[in-house]
Amino acid sequence: MDYGRGWTDQELEAAVNAYLEMLEREIRGEAFNKKAMNRELRDGPLAGRTASSVEFRMQNISAVLNDRQLRWLSGYRPAANVGEGVKTRISMMLEKRTWIGTPNDEPVVIGAELEQRTRAARARIGKKPPVQPPQGREIPDAVATVSMQYKRDPEVRAWVLEISNGRCEACDSPAPFLDIYGDPFLEVHHVRPLAEGGPDKAENSVAVCPNCHRRLHYGHDREQYRLQILDKVERLVAY
Incomplete structure (x- = not known):
């Protein structure tokens, strides 16, 4: 020892x-x-x-x-x-x-249990949907969790957003709306997550619409989509 x-x-x-x-x-x-x-x-x-x-x-x-x-x-x-x-x-x-x-400003999900219970509830409700919605809770229980958020370089984020010219670099669609400052709303995604050792550099960052961002995190084809974007955007490096 x-x-x-x-x-x-x-x-x-x-x-x-x-x-x-x-x-x-x-x-x-x-x-x-x-x-x-x-x-x-x-x-x-x-x-x-x-x-x-x-x-x-x-x-x-x-x-x-x-x-x-x-x-x-x-x-x-x-x-x-x-x-x-x-x-x-x-x-x-x-x-x-x-x-x-x-990491990447993702919302906290309280473990696999929440997803499993939700899927089970959907399967049950789908068989015989109740007329009334569930009661829910006036005051939800609080659960203490811990997660990390990396300090990101604002220069990198600003450059990626500017170079995108208001269009999603994944699907080429224009930003879905303007933010509170009047700028096209896009999110900067790290192709190789910081939590997996990816660098906070322009060569690992891409400006994407919210829909593509969710797909990159939660889509069943997220890895294939990541590789597709790596191949499409010339500046990106496969870290």
């Missing part, structure tokens, strides 16, 4: 980044493999660390999130008796992030 050997800031930040990436995927209901991530870390920035020490560090991160009453990653139960020094350093790594929204 190597619990006693101090972790560098670079090692700790790599662990935090990997943890948040997995948490984001869990929140979105996407598949991921903790063991594969552990192995990837030990093949890279955490070379020399054991699998168990990396897992223990993930439990340390869960403990910090749990202390803040924030969602932690399933399977990494918060470690007990984490040293205050370690907690402080992990907190500093977490605070480098802006804890609102999700």
Whole structure:
């Protein structure tokens, strides 16, 4: 075991980044493999660390999130008796992030459970639609979640929007409406998401209409559509 050997800031930040990436995927209901991530870390920035020490560090991160009453990653139960020094350093790594929204300003989806329950309800309602709508809730329950939003370069975003000339670079349609400033409304999408290591550069950014943006995130053909856009827009690089 190597619990006693101090972790560098670079090692700790790599662990935090990997943890948040997995948490984001869990929140979105996407598949991921903790063991594969552990192995990837030990093949890279955490070379020399054991699998168990990396897992223990993930439990340390869960403990910090749990202390803040924030969602932690399933399977990494918060470690007990984490040293205050370690907690402080992990907190500093977490605070480098802006804890609102999700990568690329996506709305938070509370895990796969919401989607699964919605699909089940649609299947039930579709068989025999009730005359009256469901009652709903006057005051919805609040759930504390955590996700990260990267600091994006406004120069890159502005350039991409200007070069698009008010047309979606994916489907060529004009922006569907003007924003509050009177400009064509388009959204800047990272072709390789920042959470997956994509750079915040013009070569990885494309101006798209809201419809194409949703398709790139939630469409059943999102990967094929991404490749189609990479082939279409000359400046883009397949990171």
